[in-house]
Amino acid sequence: MLFFKRGRVPGARSWELKTGLGKEYLKVLAQLDEALKDLDLEVKKVESQTLSDFKPGPDGEEEMRYFVRLKGTLTPKEARMTGWRIDNLAALAACMSLIVSKQGKSERKELEQIIGEKVGRWRALTLTDAFLRSGYLEEDEEGLMKIGWRTRAELDLESLMMLIAESKPKGAIVEEEPGEVSESAEPAEVEEPAEAVEAELEDQASTDG
């Protein structure tokens, strides 16, 4: 139930698990979590108030959604194998750090601007749309961008904010590693067609059905 995607969002709701596994489903989940450790996976619980598309359970009890996610983290090489480009990862990091610093909501224009500085304006537009479709971002009724269900399920925002707050500026890194080629020395950026960006996020976006 947790692995197979049924509908738009993966994972299972607490009432679905209760129906399938009985009242003691939490114990089953704890055992599953223990068993998944060997595979470097874990069961992640996400509260309903942070998941706008989750409705309360049939018996009115507080709704949770459970996912299975990677327990550890990916190395850059592994991340490349999943089809994600550095640009996409950097854009998502910039996006999330800005939204979190603004208490979970930010204007779309502001997000596109901060992503655009890293990956170009045109690509920023397509990436923002892709993040929206894949559930990393959500748009509220006032048109503000907020953190989406997938971010709650996949990202350790505290760790990300800590890393960004403690980071050294690029100049400091260049000083330490004189051999490294700085960003400004890179050739003019060639923007890619929208299809390429879409394809990179296909795995995530496909969850939207």
Add this chain to the structure above:
Amino acid sequence: MAEKTGRVSGRRELEELIQTCVSIENRQFNPFLLDISEALRIIRRHAGSWKTLGDNLLDMRAITSLARVVGLQSANLRFQSSSLFVDPGMVKQKVESMSREQLAGFLLLSWHPVVELEQLTEASTKEALDYWQKMLSFFERRKRLQPGPFDSPGAMDTPELARMRVLEEKAFGRRLEDLRREMKEKIGEEGRVDYWTFVRASNFAATVLRAQMVSFLVSYGMAMLERKKEKMWLIPRDPPFSTGQGSPLSLPIPIPMEAVLPRAK
């Protein structure tokens, strides 16, 4: 009279207050920029003078908006005391100063992708088969919509399809070659032609089309684009062409409406 003027200015003040609250809710301003006690004082000052339903509704909207701002202030304080608090300005500065590799690295250290599988199961296959067997045939379903009899298939010739823009009248390569020849005819003694003189056509759509074709000529090495300060020149090349001669640079050229107007006039 004075009472009426007071009501008008009171309405204006409340509307301004609501507008400020909305801007704060839309994250345009810091919620602490609004002086709540001053705002309450304004609401209280006018509360006695409201007589119509509209005025009372405005008063209620102002109080509700103010309550939302107080809520945001409270959330802001709670957030600032949490470990997630970082000043937005500082975050922007940090992100701007970091390389893409650095940012991607930080994301990877905090990223635990969800595992999800898509697969046919016995139950879902049975359900699908059941659905398929119960589904009415296409012709049965079509009858319900009452769309009338089928149109018999007709035939179209090539000029008609070209007029509908389904088919191109000329092959693309042929059109490029024609344009290169036209360019060659238009070059002056200097062996080049001004970009806008060549690209400009009688209407905007035709100009855009010519600009697009010229971009292919340059990319395929059939012409060269020379840029000197504000001026751009096109220089046609003679065969044999090779893509290696094509321009390695992308040069965005906006096409303003004014570029087309002189000829259109």
